[in-house]
Amino acid sequence: VGSAAPTFVNIWRTKQLEYSFRRGLMRSYKNFSICTQNALDYTCNFLQTDLSKYEKNKLLEAYSILPVFDDVEDSLKELRNFKDFKIFAFSNGLFENIKNLLIHANIYNYFDEIVSVDEVKSFKPDPKVYEYFLQKANCVSSQTWLISANPFDVIGAISADLNAIWVKRSEFDIFDPWEIKPTITIKNLTELYNVLKNRRRD
Amino acid sequence: VGSAAPTFVNIWRTKQLEYSFRRGLMRSYKNFSICTQNALDYTCNFLQTDLSKYEKNKLLEAYSILPVFDDVEDSLKELRNFKDFKIFAFSNGLFENIKNLLIHANIYNYFDEIVSVDEVKSFKPDPKVYEYFLQKANCVSSQTWLISANPFDVIGAISADLNAIWVKRSEFDIFDPWEIKPTITIKNLTELYNVLKNRRRD
Numbered sequence: 001v002g003s004a005a006p007t008f009v010n011i012w013r014t015k016q017l018e019y020s021f022r023r024g025l026m027r028s029y030k031n032f033s034i035c036t037q038n039a040l041d042y043t044c045n046f047l048q049t050d051l052s053k054y055e056k057n058k059l060l061e062a063y064s065i066l067p068v069f070d071d072v073e074d075s076l077k078e079l080r081n082f083k084d085f086k087i088f089a090f091s092n093g094l095f096e097n098i099k100n101l102l103i104h105a106n107i108y109n110y111f112d113e114i115v116s117v118d119e120v121k122s123f124k125p126d127p128k129v130y131e132y133f134l135q136k137a138n139c140v141s142s143q144t145w146l147i148s149a150n151p152f153d154v155i156g157a158i159s160a161d162l163n164a165i166w167v168k169r170s171e172f173d174i175f176d177p178w179e180i181k182p183t184i185t186i187k188n189l190t191e192l193y194n195v196l197k198n199r200r201r202d
Numbered sequence: 203v204g205s206a207a208p209t210f211v212n213i214w215r216t217k218q219l220e221y222s223f224r225r226g227l228m229r230s231y232k233n234f235s236i237c238t239q240n241a242l243d244y245t246c247n248f249l250q251t252d253l254s255k256y257e258k259n260k261l262l263e264a265y266s267i268l269p270v271f272d273d274v275e276d277s278l279k280e281l282r283n284f285k286d287f288k289i290f291a292f293s294n295g296l297f298e299n300i301k302n303l304l305i306h307a308n309i310y311n312y313f314d315e316i317v318s319v320d321e322v323k324s325f326k327p328d329p330k331v332y333e334y335f336l337q338k339a340n341c342v343s344s345q346t347w348l349i350s351a352n353p354f355d356v357i358g359a360i361s362a363d364l365n366a367i368w369v370k371r372s373e374f375d376i377f378d379p380w381e382i383k384p385t386i387t388i389k390n391l392t393e394l395y396n397v398l399k400n401r402r403r404d
Contacts, residue, residue: 021223041379177243
């Protein structure tokens with residue numbers, strides 16, 4: 001792939017999400033791993049990158065154990081001080097894939113539970129998956145916070161009446177100019193503890 | 203915009219479709235003109251292109267009267283020879299906008315009717331909009347052909363049991379590597395008459 005790597009990764013990620021949106025809208029669910037594989041095939045076709053089955057599998061494997069940002073573990077440790085908050089990993093990925101990712105990143109033990117959209121057979125930002133999350137987590141929406149770097153996830157959560165924090169890691173990150181804004185915007189997870197301390201119920 | 207024009211147009215179009223997919227999936231409909239405007243604002247923010255309200259309106263106006271490819275009018279003229287086929291314009295756009303576009307391109311009179319997804323408050327490829335089309339056009343799916351250059355539309359139509367022809371105008375156009383393929387692929391609309399002649403019911 002070489003010097004085209006940033007373009008390659010960008011198209012792969014964009015198509016992966018597009019495929020999840022379209023399959024959700026079509027009510028024609030295939031799990032997120034399939035969307036990821038299809039998007040990889042699309043990217044190779046589009047960029048005329050001739051990868052072997054073996055090379056594609058290597059890329060998918062690398063994707064499945066991506067490292068986390070430096071601020072993540074300390075932030076999770078701090079959040080553990082909130083005895084009245086439970087921490088969930090809530091993702092488009094399959095349960096086993098999320099678990100595997102968290103274990104590889106050495107942060108699995110900070111989470112109370114994992115909730116995968118696969119159990120609903122749709123994708124974020126379908127309102128059904130946020131409703132399912134609340135039911136599964138046994139939470140009321142007004143006391144629930146979604147934390148995400150993805151604007152589509154923040155907009156989806158707020159549409160479903162949750163609170164949502166947008167993690168805008170770079171000044172170049174753009175939030176969709178829609179009618180919905182994040183409840184709070186932060187630069188990284190180091191800010192999370194203070195922000196939530198001031199917002200949690202007494 | 204200058205030399206960044208192809209990038210600008212590409213991001214604008216990609217976001218416009220993403221917004222329609224997401225709003226459809228969210229069951230939080232805003233019409234396609236709003237999606238187009240929001241996508242234009244996103245593109246300006248992303249590329250840090252400081253356009254005035256006036257300049258944005260000029261772009262939106264130009265977009266609303268895009269010219270058609272050279273093969274379109276002759277093809278429509280030929281299709282008129284099929285007395286048992288009706289010709290519909292079926293689009294994500296608002297009724298008035300589609301009508302305006304067809305009038306500007308001098309092809310309005312070749313169409314029997316216009317069907318806009320706005321009447322369903324969702325977007326392609328939601329199965330609901332194809333079902334609505336069949337009902338509105340009073341057609342059975344097995345005798346209905348969608349003709350589109352957009353793979354997402356072709357996949358959506360075939361999922362809803364219509365036949366679909368993919369117009370692959372460039373050898374670099376990529377079809378999504380999903381489980382669904384076009385019924386027929388053609389290079390341009392000049393091929394349409396012959397293809398449909400061989401497929402229509404007697």
